[in-house]
Amino acid sequence: xxxxxxxxxxxxxxxxxxxxxxxxxxxxxxxxxxxxxxxxxxxxxxxxxxxxxxxxxxxxxxxxxxxxxxxxxxxxxxxxxxxxxxxxxxxxxxxxxxxxxxxxxxxxxxxxxxxxxxxxxxxxxxxxxxxxxxxxxxxxxxxxxxxxxxxxxxxxxxxxxxxxxxxxxxxxxxxxxxxxxxxxxxxxxxxxxxxxxxxxxxxxxxxxxxxxxxxxxxxxxxxxxxxxxxxxxxxxxxxxxxxxxxxxxxxxxxxxxxxxxxxxxxxxxxxxxxxxxxxxxxxxxxxxxxxxxxxxxxxxxxxxxxxxxxxxxxxxxxxxxxxxxxxxxxxxxxxxxxxxxxxxxxxxxxxxxxxxxxxxxxxxxxxxxxxxxxxxxxxxxx
Amino acid sequence: xxxxxxxxxxxxxxxxxxxxxxxxxxxxxxxxxxxxxxxxxxxxxxxxxxxxxxxxxxxxxxxxxxxxxxxxxxxxxxxxxxxxxxxxxxxxxxxxxxxxxxxxxxxxxxxxxxxxxxxxxxxxxxxxxxxxxxxxxxxxxxxxxxxxxxxxxxxxxxxxxxxxxxxxxxxxxxxxxxxxxxxxxxxxxxxxxxxxxxxxxxxxxxxxxxxxxxxxxxxxxxxxxxxxxxxxxxxxxxxxxxxxxxxxxxxxxxxxxxxxxxxxxxxxx
Ligand code: SF4
Numbered sequence: 096x097x098x099x100x101x102x103x104x105x106x107x108x109x110x111x112x113x114x115x116x117x118x119x120x121x122x123x124x125x126x127x128x129x130x131x132x133x134x135x136x137x138x139x140x141x142x143x144x145x146x147x148x149x150x151x152x153x154x155x156x157x158x159x160x161x162x163x164x165x166x167x168x169x170x171x172x173x174x175x176x177x178x179x180x181x182x183x184x185x186x187x188x189x190x191x192x193x194x195x196x197x198x199x200x201x202x203x204x205x206x207x208x209x210x211x212x213x214x215x216x217x218x219x220x221x222x223x224x225x226x227x228x229x230x231x232x233x234x235x236x237x238x239x240x241x242x243x244x245x246x247x248x249x250x251x252x253x254x255x256x257x258x259x260x261x262x263x264x265x266x267x268x269x270x271x272x273x274x275x276x277x278x279x280x281x282x283x284x285x286x287x288x289x290x291x292x293x294x295x296x297x298x299x300x301x302x303x304x305x306x307x308x309x310x311x312x313x314x315x316x317x318x319x320x321x322x323x324x325x326x327x328x329x330x331x332x333x334x335x336x337x338x339x340x341x342x343x344x345x346x347x348x349x350x351x352x353x354x355x356x357x358x359x360x361x362x363x364x365x366x367x368x369x370x371x372x373x374x375x376x377x378x379x380x381x382x383x384x385x386x387x388x389x390x391x392x393x394x395x396x397x398x399x400x401x402x403x404x405x406x407x408x409x410x411x412x413x414x415x416x417x418x419x420x421x422x423x424x425x426x427x428x429x430x431x432x433x434x435x436x437x438x439x440x441x442x443x444x445x446x447x448x449x450x451x452x453x454x455x456x457x458x459x460x461x462x463x464x465x466x467x468x469x470x471x472x473x474x475x476x477x
Numbered sequence: 478x479x480x481x482x483x484x485x486x487x488x489x490x491x492x493x494x495x496x497x498x499x500x501x502x503x504x505x506x507x508x509x510x511x512x513x514x515x516x517x518x519x520x521x522x523x524x525x526x527x528x529x530x531x532x533x534x535x536x537x538x539x540x541x542x543x544x545x546x547x548x549x550x551x552x553x554x555x556x557x558x559x560x561x562x563x564x565x566x567x568x569x570x571x572x573x574x575x576x577x578x579x580x581x582x583x584x585x586x587x588x589x590x591x592x593x594x595x596x597x598x599x600x601x602x603x604x605x606x607x608x609x610x611x612x613x614x615x616x617x618x619x620x621x622x623x624x625x626x627x628x629x630x631x632x633x634x635x636x637x638x639x640x641x642x643x644x645x646x647x648x649x650x651x652x653x654x655x656x657x658x659x660x661x662x663x664x665x666x667x668x669x670x671x672x673x674x675x676x677x678x679x680x681x682x683x684x685x686x687x688x689x690x691x692x693x694x695x696x697x698x699x700x701x702x703x704x705x706x707x708x709x710x711x712x713x714x715x716x717x718x719x720x721x722x723x724x725x726x727x728x729x730x731x732x733x734x735x736x737x738x739x740x741x742x743x744x745x746x
Contacts, residue, residue, distance in 0.1 A: 119558075120554070120557070120558050122554060138740075141733075141736050141737045141739075141740035141741070142740045142741060142743075142744045144737055144741070146557050146558060146733065148553070148554075148557055148733075150550065150553070150583075151579055151580065151583035152579060154547060154550065155547065155549075155550035155553070155579075155580055155583070156550075158543065158544070158547045158550035158551045158553075158554065159550050159551065159553050159554030159557075160554055161551060161554065162523075162541070162550075162551040162552060162553065162554025162555040162556075162558070163554040163555065163557065163558035164554075165539075165541065165555065166555055166558045166559040166562070168558050170554075184544055185544060185547065188543065188544050316521055316539040316541070316555060316559070316562070317518070317519070317521070317539065317559050317561075317562050318518070319518060321517060321518060321537055321538055321539050321540070322539070322540070323485075323488075323533070323534050323540045323541075323542065324540070324541045324542065325534070325541075325542035326542070326543065326544055327542070332487065332488075334485075334487075334488050334534060335534065335542075
């Protein structure tokens with residue numbers, strides 16, 4: 096079969112993958128380095144009868160996709176650093192009201208306006224804890240265009256399955272890089288749609304009463320069931336309440352529906368891990384440099400391996416723990432001050448064997464940078 | 478059908494104070510919907526945060542109680558994704574034009590077919606009586622204990638300037654007019670703004686010598702005049718009520734439909 100090969104920018108791949116996943120509503124606001132996602136969708140969405148809207152700001156873009164999701168559509172917004180900060184309140188609303196949506200954050204250097212045109216991986220912890228209050232979240236990432244495509248589709252699948260916002264944490268390097276990728280055939284990646292209620296018209300529908308498996312079948316706004324949606328703690332009708340038993344149950348439901356499924360949500364890749372004595376853990380753009388180095392050193396007989404994380408939240412601690420049991424060194428390669436490093440240290444049995452190889456000056460980390468740091472870690476000098 | 482058929486009795490009693498004007502708005506909104514013969518399942522009611530925002534939980538429509546100031550942004554997503562639905566947004570004054578001011582002017586500019594009801598009691602009631610951009614000069618509030626020096630917006634002019642194609646104002650004293658205006662605003666194809674002056678005896682009245690709800694309704698009766706009346710020329714302090722504008726302009730969702738048509742055609746050729 097002839098595979099369809101394309102050469103494109105990461106942001107375009109993300110937009111194409113969203114369309115493949117069934118996206119039919121996008122709201123956004125211009126911001127570097129994510130704007131090309133909006134631009135591409137402004138062309139492509141109307142061609143399939145979908146809707147694209149450029150809103151007045153980042154906040155309203157997030158709110159608009161929540162509204163559109165409630166009418167039964169697959170929705171997405173895309174932003175970068177400052178815009179991601181602005182979206183946090185509405186993101187929390189989508190978590191509380193359990194509304195599926197995908198939020199792309201093409202990371203750039205921060206804090207504040209930071210360094211808009213250069214890459215960074217500084218928003219990993221913000222993706223986890225940017226929203227106030229206890230909650231859980233799903234965040235995915237990818238290091239190359241084939242995976243950007245796959246992870247974008249996965250983001251939609253997970254959002255619909257768990258009725259939650261899913262954050263796709265790309266970085267400037269991947270987003271602006273142009274490389275080839277194979278466009279998956281229709282049906283090649285399974286597409287999941289949201290669970291709809293089977294409750295008939297005229298019978299009481301409880302929008303916020305989870306089934307035994309924790310899932311909440313939805314009913315579209317405009318459909319036969321009329322119900323209330325709120326960001327307040329709410330009962331099974333979606334009506335605000337401060338009753339301690341209900342508050343307790345709801346917060347546990349919101350956290351557990353994700354944390355109890357860590358292994359189902361975990362996506363990762365392994366390279367040369369079988370006998371590795373030094374394991375690099377990386378993700379996103381920095382994983383490309385890590386992979387390059389691993390291949391290079393393997394050719395020289397060094398026992399280096401790479402564990403590439405694609406699910407960053409919920410953090411796949413069990414995967415990291417199991418894979419790193421026999422390693423002498425675990426080196427986290429990332430472009431921040433050690434955000435995933437913290438989670439790795441918490442996951443492994445011997446945190447003292449975990450080190451950081453980072454670069455945070457707006458320049459992409461190189462294989463040589465990592466190699467030099469490895470020399471120091473092994474006490475061999477640079 | 479009676480009023481009861483449009484409310485969710487399960488969620489009563491409501492949380493509004495005795496004498497609060499918001500119940501009057503609720504009652505007249507339901508009457509307007511009934512008179513228009515709208516199907517409850519074709520209406521989505523969206524609100525923000527505040528005492529006024531609780532209105533959407535009490536009506537038996539699809540209802541979305543959102544976050545402070547952003548109701549119109551959520552409503553925009555609903556309307557564009559399902560243009561056949563009637564989208565009614567209820568906001569308080571702080572909700573609509575302080576924290577939500579940006580969304581208010583942009584929804585008006587787009588002329589998206591949404592009905593925005595601004596329940597203007599000139600105060601933040603739920604948080605305990607702080608002044609809002611609608612309180613006006615000389616008003617007392619919990620954060621203006623000496624006197625408020627912030628001038629107020631003229632909400633109707635703001636809406637007009639921003640591009641709303643239906644703009645009206647009335648008060649909770651003029652109940653018949655609330656229904657009449659809503660009956661025109663809801664079917665209007667475009668962005669409609671209906672400002673309803675409503676009383677908050679608890680937080681506004683108490684601090685401004687109108688603790689009795691009836692005093693505030695008296696105020697609405699004595700200080701408002703129909704749009705274009707001569708009395709207003711003599712006394713500019715009087716507040717005009719009625720319909721300021723009602724005009725046909727291209728509506729956002731219909732315009733977007735044309736884009737979709739063009740894009741689909743372009744793809745075929
Ligand atoms: S505080 Fe004011 S606005 Fe709020 S319910 Fe009481 S009277 Fe109504």
